[in-house]
Amino acid sequence: MRTSWADSAANSASESAAPASSGNNGGQRPTRATYVPPHLRNRTPSTDLPASSPAVQSQFNDRVGYGGPGGGSRGAGAPRPDYGRPGYVSGVRTGGSSVGGGWNNRSGGWDRGREREVNPFGNDDGEVESTFGEQENTGINFDAYEDIPVETSGDNVPLPVNTFAEIDLGEALNQNIRRCKYVKPTPVQRNAIPIVLAGRDLMACAQTGSGKTAAFCFPIISGIMREQYVQRSRGPRTVYPLALILSPTRELSCQIHDEARKFSYQTGVKVVVAYGGAPINQQLRELERGVDILVATPGRLVDLLERARVSLQMIRYLALDEADRMLDMGFEPQIRKIVEQMDMPPPGRRQTMLFSATFPKEIQRLASDFLSNYIFLAVGRVGSSTDLIIQRVEYVHETDKRSHLMDLLHAQRETEINGKQSLTLVFVETKKGADSLEHWLCVNGFPATTIHGDRTQQEREMALRSFKSGKTPILVATDVAARGLDIPHVAHVVNFDLPNDIDDYVHRIGRTGRAGKTGLATAFFNENNMSLARSLADLMQEANQEVPAWLTRYASRASYSGGKNRRSGGGRFGGRDFRREGSFNRGLDYYGGGNSGGGGGGGMVGSWQLRRRIWSGCSQCLGLASHFIVDSISH
């Protein structure tokens, strides 16, 4: 989700704000002009902000005992003047009164009187945007979303909304939505936000780039503003976040944090990020200044929990982004520890939200441990990446890959976006392979950098910045960059080494073709990738891509049981609630066999392969297919 979809709205909005800006996405898709409120036209974001003076704010900043013993009620009890939040009136609620379920000001949350809350809209991505100059028009066709297939299941599913105005999010949040230039909720937002506001648990499948970050952030922020929380203490330096958002990579956590900060600007809701590879002391200081929403990667969070610097006993909202990855082999034990073995309230006493673009059934089954009477939501997407991504597969022997890549890069060099060379993201299988390919590219005159888990966090972040800015328009990456990252202007994704799992392929190529722009994805296929032949051929066919005859031949040779196959029955990718599957594949349920009770470890018989095999057989994830056909009850 990240920002892409929303960014596209933002981009088109800012373009439409500029008078008579040129066409729409190369004239390919009709673009509806995005409405920009008068007060936002021709103004820089920072000047839009209400003139809430530091002096006025600081007078309400002393949240006594915040994060400490006997902290008392959050939001400090008494009604406060509603600084910087003009005229929110809705039914019984007026102003910013914290009494009787009104909106809390939570002023102590972010401003301790020493400094103002940094305006996250001020110079956002300045470096990046400036190198690319004018914003491209995105060509998002909002009307196309009216017919989007949506499947929900569960008890008493709240009805979707069509506009942000219909949702009672509060004026401060509404103002940030305007600042973000979000005009209309995306389909996943339309459906998910009312569900979460109604207090329900949620498992949501919607494609990357469809606005998932906002879909879980808005109701969390809104909920925190509404409610009074009584805080208990466990230690003088322990903090008690109300919401926890977990993601599988550090960079993704940063990205979510950046987004969440925009959404929570001047709401008094404080967002803090914690991840490994960065000095912990700085993060501890941030935490001590108050935290309502904690965005984190699992390892660092466990560390903080073990140091008793963070307690989860006040958690009201738990969100897992890329939830299927978070419950995959590598992460599941840590997630269980965090969610089940620390002091987090159990399902039913917290709200749990799981979001991903892909959600294999076996993972759904695992995930249901964390949920209580949840609603399953699958949102298809018209004009998704596959419509915009041209996928190519080429047979390239291992030894020919580099020279073949060089050919592609030479061709790519000619293409420009706004005078800048377009960006190419090259995925490889291993960290070593990433380093060596980067080195080789640089030696051969191609400015490249690399991101992978053996680099320092500083190097990783530098690499990402350098790539985004166009300074090094080639990024060689491992799967650390496969999910979630929203990198504008990626014109070409090269699968130099194909992944073993078709879902990973889906996520990787989803780094391009974003924000309404077309993208190209090229894969190097050879004898090492035979197990992917079938699923790749199926996927490409379903996305109306040209499948080379040789790939079709390999695909037909591959056996269903051995390789990683999408289900047969063609043409349909559906997000399906596994609860609807009856006993159909219970027999395959490795976890249902009584093995799950053991504390992990010894019981995981050949778990990697076994699980992988189970997955691939039923990988009915919401892939990148151009639109998920959400079939109804029948299978």
Next chain:
DNA sequence: AAAAAAC
């Protein structure tokens, strides 16, 4: 057998 995620 790979990547990721704490110090």
